Amino acid sequence: MQTTHVIGAILVVLFLILAPYILTPYLTYLLTWILLWCIFAMAYNLCFGLGGMLSFCHGVFFGLGGFGVAWSISAGLNPWFALLIGISLATISSLLIGFISLKTRKTQFAILTLIITTIAYDVSLRFTNITGGVDGITFSIPKLVLGNLVLPLSSPAVRWYTVSISFLISFYIYYRIFNSPFGLVLKAIKTNEERCRFIGYDTTRLLLMAFVASGFLSGICGSIFSLIYGFACATYFEASTSIYGILWTYVGGLGTLLGPIVGCSLLVPLTDYLSAYFRRYWIVIGALLIVCIYKFPKGIIGYLIPRLLTRKTLEVIRK
């Protein structure tokens, strides 16, 4: 690992440790919210940015992660076990949905995942005794027990650290996949799947692996979300959850390592701000996406990096 990476990692960890002491309560709340959604944005980037799979059913993985936790806590299970159930539900569902959807590619794949998410949303609205429908399930926010430590997740600082650790774990997984031979094959499949098959890659299996990894990370996000806010509801299953993923990754830089984090960090506070003052804030967000597609097709990272760095520096980074 390069020295700059190590220094960068140390600074990030230091910030994550000190944030609740140096930031205002509102900023801590907002950053908790951003970090949490960054996990989802990274998950989405693995699927769409690296693998080229335009999925509309990531809300299902997020939702099942959330409901897994909500059902488990409501049944009296401890939060660790609840997390395990939530993440497992999301991962297994991504395996099943991926297995079905990856019989197709491109537009058909996108439509199929849209149909799946519509069915999941409809089912979750009908079975209100299980899901609580639009009102959702609320439960008292549990306390995490770590040896002799009892950590109330209702405390903003505990929430912050829980989300920070989840973010770091997720980022590590995401970073390793990005820099692995598997990550490179995914980029290659996105560019030219036929060539990959003639090299000897079982592209369907590899795409399924990426889809499941993405479902797993979405599950972490959904489970933690539900755990720290004591809430899960059917609206998670909506296609709009995935659309947020598309928005964040696209604006930040599709297929780039930091793109989804940049996109999410800019758009989550913007959405939060706009929604407080403007009822139809989606119009502004939609317009922003249109501008981005036309003017910055490679996203913020893709646009800024070649302008900020000289060709020589880029070559050094590439090497």
Next chain:
Amino acid sequence: MKILEVINVTKKFGGLTALDRVNIKLDRGELRGIIGPNGSGKTTLINVISGYLTPTEGKIIFKGEDITALPPHVIARKGIGRAFQLTNIFKSLTVYENIWTACQIKFKYANPFADIKKMKEVEQRVEEILKFIGLSREADRITSECTFGEQRLIEFGIVLGMDPEMLLLDEPTTGLSPQERQPVINLIKNLIGVKTIIIVEHSMDVLAQLGAYVTVLHRGQILAEGPFSDVVKDEKVQRIYLGGG
């Protein structure tokens, strides 16, 4: 034992018979040229061997194993590498990444936690291939920025990176200028005897330079077979393919 046996292979597209009971046998290390006019079934033959198409009838045996109708990735892993008629590379990746993608197939490519920077054996192999195709200096270029001739060499690099025992080369010099053509011919010459090669080619000049044993296809059937110098003298070949006689 023959490395490849194409036995009575027929391929029909509806009412059209693209290949009609074709039989071809290749020895290990042999270079075989496939020629024929447009629509004679040359590319269909390559498609059937590489798993792109399933034959309607017949068998394909590779190293004593029946590979008929296996999917392309399985056939590729058994040791058959294919270069396409239209350059088929990863245009948004660098030259280095293109070759790397092919070279890592024999290593832990599906391990999401393997570190690409620690795969020294792959790195070494990539550098060898870049040197072999003469593109070491272009390693960091995005391939879409490369010339058509360079893209052809990258395609070769990808096929060689797989380290296959047999190469299927579909019109490797098509679209190249005479200056761009020569490095490709030299590359193939260097592989004669090392790899088994099937080359589909329109240019008689290329096959003459390579001194290939030639199979002539016409309307999906084998019209003639033999050393290049004999085949070009064949009356049927001259009449049907070369338009002479």
